Amino acid sequence: MGLNEKPLSTLHEKASYDLADFDVPTGREEAWRFTPLARLKGLHNGKAEAAGHVRVDVEAAPEVTVETVGRDDARVGKSFMPADRVSAQAWNSFEKATVITVPREAVTSKPTVLTLTGTGDGAAYGHIVVKVEPMAEAVLVLDHKGSAVYADNIEFVVGDGASLRVVSLQDWDDDAVHVSSHHASLAKDATFRSFVVTFGGDLVRLSPSVTYTAPGGDADMSGVYFVDAGQHLEHRLLVDHSQPNCKSNVDYRGALQGDRAHAVWIGDVIIRVEAEGTDTYELNRNLILTDGARADSVPNLEILTGEVAGAGHASASGRLDDEHIFYLQARGIPYDEARRLVVRGFLGQLIEKIQIDEIRERVMNALEAELNTAESVAEAAEPVAETVR
Amino acid sequence: MSTLEIRDLQVAVEDKEILRGVNLTVQAGQTHAIMGPNGSGKSTLAYAIAGHPKYTVTGGQVLLDGVDLLELSVDERARAGLFLAMQYPVEVPGVSVSNFLRSAVTAVRGEAPKLREFAKDLKGGMDALSIDPAFAQRNLNEGFSGGEKKRHEILQMELLKPKIAVLDETDSGLDVDALRVVSEGINRFRASGDTGVLLITHYTRILRYVKPDFVHVFAAGRIVEQGGPELADKLEAEGYEQYTKASA
Numbered sequence: 213m214g215l216n217e218k219p220l221s222t223l224h225e226k227a228s229y230d231l232a233d234f235d236v237p238t239g240r241e242e243a244w245r246f247t248p249l250a251r252l253k254g255l256h257n258g259k260a261e262a263a264g265h266v267r268v269d270v271e272a273a274p275e276v277t278v279e280t281v282g283r284d285d286a287r288v289g290k291s292f293m294p295a296d297r298v299s300a301q302a303w304n305s306f307e308k309a310t311v312i313t314v315p316r317e318a319v320t321s322k323p324t325v326l327t328l329t330g331t332g333d334g335a336a337y338g339h340i341v342v343k344v345e346p347m348a349e350a351v352l353v354l355d356h357k358g359s360a361v362y363a364d365n366i367e368f369v370v371g372d373g374a375s376l377r378v379v380s381l382q383d384w385d386d387d388a389v390h391v392s393s394h395h396a397s398l399a400k401d402a403t404f405r406s407f408v409v410t411f412g413g414d415l416v417r418l419s420p421s422v423t424y425t426a427p428g429g430d431a432d433m434s435g436v437y438f439v440d441a442g443q444h445l446e447h448r449l450l451v452d453h454s455q456p457n458c459k460s461n462v463d464y465r466g467a468l469q470g471d472r473a474h475a476v477w478i479g480d481v482i483i484r485v486e487a488e489g490t491d492t493y494e495l496n497r498n499l500i501l502t503d504g505a506r507a508d509s510v511p512n513l514e515i516l517t518g519e520v521a522g523a524g525h526a527s528a529s530g531r532l533d534d535e536h537i538f539y540l541q542a543r544g545i546p547y548d549e550a551r552r553l554v555v556r557g558f559l560g561q562l563i564e565k566i567q568i569d570e571i572r573e574r575v576m577n578a579l580e581a582e583l584n585t586a587e588s589v590a591e592a593a594e595p596v597a598e599t600v601r
Numbered sequence: 602m603s604t605l606e607i608r609d610l611q612v613a614v615e616d617k618e619i620l621r622g623v624n625l626t627v628q629a630g631q632t633h634a635i636m637g638p639n640g641s642g643k644s645t646l647a648y649a650i651a652g653h654p655k656y657t658v659t660g661g662q663v664l665l666d667g668v669d670l671l672e673l674s675v676d677e678r679a680r681a682g683l684f685l686a687m688q689y690p691v692e693v694p695g696v697s698v699s700n701f702l703r704s705a706v707t708a709v710r711g712e713a714p715k716l717r718e719f720a721k722d723l724k725g726g727m728d729a730l731s732i733d734p735a736f737a738q739r740n741l742n743e744g745f746s747g748g749e750k751k752r753h754e755i756l757q758m759e760l761l762k763p764k765i766a767v768l769d770e771t772d773s774g775l776d777v778d779a780l781r782v783v784s785e786g787i788n789r790f791r792a793s794g795d796t797g798v799l800l801i802t803h804y805t806r807i808l809r810y811v812k813p814d815f816v817h818v819f820a821a822g823r824i825v826e827q828g829g830p831e832l833a834d835k836l837e838a839e840g841y842e843q844y845t846k847a848s849a
Binding site: 533534535536538539540541542543544545546547549550553554556557558559560561 | 651652653654674675676678679680685687690691693694695696700701704705708709740757761
């Protein structure tokens with residue numbers, strides 16, 4: 213490398229609107245090695261014909277405009293380029309996009325809720341643009357439910373000094389397949405808060421990314437997931453620091469239970485040469501509750517400048533801590549209840565960050581329901597424990 | 602009257618024999634001090650009685666009012682009336698002190714306490730141990746100082762009202778003020794009724810505040826000498842050297 217050449221990132225350099233620029237994944241690629249391609253139902257190889265529907269219902273805050281537009285709308289596809297084959301497939305396949313605009317300096321009086329309902333009749337492709345104009349503030353909920361084979365791109369374009377909070381719930385039926393890319397683009401001093409909750413679906417692969425177009429941006433991305441037997445829930449984060457003095461914080465936590473429950477978390481952070489004064493931290497923790505469950509957790513931090521304010525990452529996957537359970541049991545709390553307290557505490561600490569009461573309660577209730585199935589899984593194994601006694 | 606009866610207890614950790622036949626009876630109304638050098642097996646005795654999975658009981662019995670605790674799970678032992686104040690209470694992220702205490706009291710009493718009554722008991726207990734009320738909202742033991750953790754252990758003991766409490770080096774790492782507060786808590790508990798205390802300690806200091814009825818010297822996994830409170834004074838003067846030599 214010559215003295216005048218900038219070092220290049222090795223993470224996520226490829227991006228294109230052209231499907232032909234992406235080979236059909238084989239499973240050997242770094243970006244696809246954890247994903248069970250056979251269960252994607254053709255989203256990755258062009259065989260998933262757009263025969264189905266995912267209905268988009270919007271309950272908007274009064275300050276917000278909601279439009280359904282065609283592919284040629286000037287606001288669509290401006291903030292991002294697809295970075296993998298399925299994202300490019302979705303980009304080339306969607307027919308109508310939903311564009312949500314929060315006007316300049318507007319502060320929304322209530323959350324805008326997009327309910328995306330799969331009708332279970334074949335593959336579907338979608339596109340959503342959320343544009344928050346300068347100095348505006350908005351809260352958005354994406355609620356995915358029903359049965360679907362669905363690939364989509366979502367653009368979050370956050371203007372100068374604007375703030376966007378997003379909660380994305382993947383509350384799909386058991387057979388759903390969802391491959392989604394969230395692209396957040398932050399202008400000067402913009403604030404982005406994302407909270408992802410993935411409990412449902414057969415296979416969910418969600419790739420939230422953040423780019424900065426000017427200094428001063430601040431992104432905070434949290435996620436919780438609960439993986440049951442047979443489920444594959446994958447979250448691939450990318451924060452691309454290409455501007456000075458921006459912040460990012462990533463905290464994803466998951467619990468896994470049951471045979472072939474599989475969680476994948478990839479946390480890529482790039483701090484480019486220009487991005488002096490970057491402050492970033494990423495964390496992933498997994499709690500593995502039963503045998504047969506597997507968590508893959510890969511943080512990648514690529515620092516191309518010497519001038520960072522802070523950069524760190526941590527990843528930890530493990531069993532319930534015997535010492536925690538012993539302590540609670542030693543105070544008379546039965547094993548199942550002790551386990552519940554620990555798991556609820558582990559995920560609840562993050563769930564507390566959801567500021568919409570109704571959504572936070574719904575997520576806590578969903579967690580309780582998952583913990584109840586956890587108990588029935590544990591009970592099925594009880595005879596073994598009994599004979600040991 | 603409750604009785605804890607330890608009969609010929611033998612315990613191993615990872616195939617290494619630690620307790621080699623311990624016999625001890627603690628009756629309600631009595632306070633027994635177990636003293637001994639580091640590594641003599643004192644803490645092993647405490648954790649084995651409570652049922653920590655790391656310790657394997659290879660022989661003997663531990664009876665609480667005739668029920669063999671060794672046949673019970675950890676939580677069943679606690680509900681039967683056993684309490685262990687731990688030397689190193691663990692931090693449990695995301696579980697608040699008040700939520701934990703309410704769950705524990707509910708489990709031990711077999712029914713949820715009335716909210717108002719519980720709040721009153723909790724406040725009273727915290728006041729008596731000079732614990733900041735804000736602790737109730739904090740995560741269990743998270744960021745607590747050594748002294749705060751120990752006071753919190755005593756608070757649990759006072760709320761759960763066990764028949765027999767085993768205190769594992771509750772005095773270690775406490776400054777004099779904290780030691781006095783903790784000792785007062787133990788004395789309140791002793792005076793509260795039909796309860797026995799097994800106080801495990803390395804130092805005689807706490808015995809100036811909590812007067813034992815019996816003192817047992819532990820060395821190499823068994824009790825090697827027993828006596829009244831005067832035995833503690835002898836240990837204070839002479840140390841453990843004679844016992845460690847004898848057992849080596």
